[in-house]
Amino acid sequence: MTDPLVSVIVPVCNVEGFLDQCLFSIERQTLASLEIICINDGSTDNSLAIMRKHETADKRYVVIDKENEGYGATCNRGLELARGEWIAIIEPDDWIAPTMFEDMVSFAGSFQERIEIVKTPWVEVYNWDNPQRETRSACRLQSRMSTSTRPFSLEERPLLIETHPAIWSALYRRSFLNECGLRFRSYPGAGWADNPFLIETLMHAHAIVYLNRAYYCYRCELPKPNGWRPSDERITMPFERWNTMLSTLLDLGASDSLLMAHYLRGFNYVSQAIDEAGWKHPLVQKKTKEMFARMDDSLVAKHPKLSGKRKAFFFEVKGEKRPAVFVPERACYLIEEIAARVKERLNPTAFS
Numbered sequence: 001m002t003d004p005l006v007s008v009i010v011p012v013c014n015v016e017g018f019l020d021q022c023l024f025s026i027e028r029q030t031l032a033s034l035e036i037i038c039i040n041d042g043s044t045d046n047s048l049a050i051m052r053k054h055e056t057a058d059k060r061y062v063v064i065d066k067e068n069e070g071y072g073a074t075c076n077r078g079l080e081l082a083r084g085e086w087i088a089i090i091e092p093d094d095w096i097a098p099t100m101f102e103d104m105v106s107f108a109g110s111f112q113e114r115i116e117i118v119k120t121p122w123v124e125v126y127n128w129d130n131p132q133r134e135t136r137s138a139c140r141l142q143s144r145m146s147t148s149t150r151p152f153s154l155e156e157r158p159l160l161i162e163t164h165p166a167i168w169s170a171l172y173r174r175s176f177l178n179e180c181g182l183r184f185r186s187y188p189g190a191g192w193a194d195n196p197f198l199i200e201t202l203m204h205a206h207a208i209v210y211l212n213r214a215y216y217c218y219r220c221e222l223p224k225p226n227g228w229r230p231s232d233e234r235i236t237m238p239f240e241r242w243n244t245m246l247s248t249l250l251d252l253g254a255s256d257s258l259l260m261a262h263y264l265r266g267f268n269y270v271s272q273a274i275d276e277a278g279w280k281h282p283l284v285q286k287k288t289k290e291m292f293a294r295m296d297d298s299l300v301a302k303h304p305k306l307s308g309k310r311k312a313f314f315f316e317v318k319g320e321k322r323p324a325v326f327v328p329e330r331a332c333y334l335i336e337e338i339a340a341r342v343k344e345r346l347n348p349t350a351f352s
Helices: 019-027 047-057 071-081 100-109 174-179 194-204 232-251 256-277 282-293 297-301 308-317 329-346
Strands: 006-012 034-041 061-066 086-089 117-119 122-126 135-138 170-173 208-210 216-219
Touching: 006 019, 006 047, 006 071, 006 100, 019 034, 019 047, 034 047, 034 071, 047 061, 061 071, 071 086, 071 194, 086 100, 086 174, 100 117, 100 170, 170 174, 194 232, 232 256, 232 282, 256 282, 256 297, 282 308, 297 308
Parallel strands: 006 034, 006 086, 034 061, 117 208, 122 216
Antiparallel strands: 086 170, 117 170, 122 135
16 A cells, blocks of 8 residues: 555544544545544543444544553554654544645645645634534634745744644654653653653754645633633643753753743743632642742843743742843834734634
8 A cells, every 4th residue: 555645643532522623624634645543542432432433434544442551652653653754633622624734734835845844823712512602713823933935944934932832733754753762751641741742852853844725723712611610730830831841942952041931831821820720829839839939030031022021930939139121123023923813803713
């Protein structure tokens, strides 16, 4: 059999309500040269039966049933089985537009260089449990990056690590992953295994291209009910993954601009923890202090994307006096941010 152009890895665990939509969207791709690797990670619902149904109807499927090991280990199983030139990872509760893979493979082929990663923006779907309240909006990348005219490295586009990891809105050349020994870290459950994978793949890549067209529909978390309180694990996990990613960046010699991009992600994790659990929660305070201790004070002080309020909070938590640093780039950033938000309102969904 001729090897497929794209191996699509779908890690599945208890998603019977969404799986048909996801798999049909993959089957209907205009690029037919696919293998669809569905891996059942110990589902206890009807997910495996749904996969078997699709496997019977479409010979491009490879269905694996195994005990629960978590998202990272499940994706790794798919990577070991994959035969395609390119790797795609699709989460089983999302769906994609019909021309996604054809357009991305064609775009990669338009460059003379050997492209290692093709990246695209995505559509964020909110309140998806209620059709009358459902809304869709373009992700931050859509209005802040333009389609590549040449390959680039992460150093040139730090924005790629500021936003959601979104490893599923990309194609990865399989030989690149294998040559660099890039795999997911194995954590229990979902485990935020996509966070370290994002950093490790982008840091190792020398030829990334970005196609500014959204194909991927991502279901965002639903609003939490009144009285909901986060578990200790939910509070802790973002901080743990941030620390892992920072260590990777430092080990691989990341520049100040990349560290600052990662700092911004850290501040966003702190804000999320405070919003969900409150600053008085001892775990929030402990993890925030640990995170801030790993940040370079001078990079925080001159960070153009951090507000004065955030910087003041940082130095207050550390028990230090905030240095008086003039940041002329701050004005440019605010002007660019206003323009991007206007663009978002003019094109709210940007779905291909």
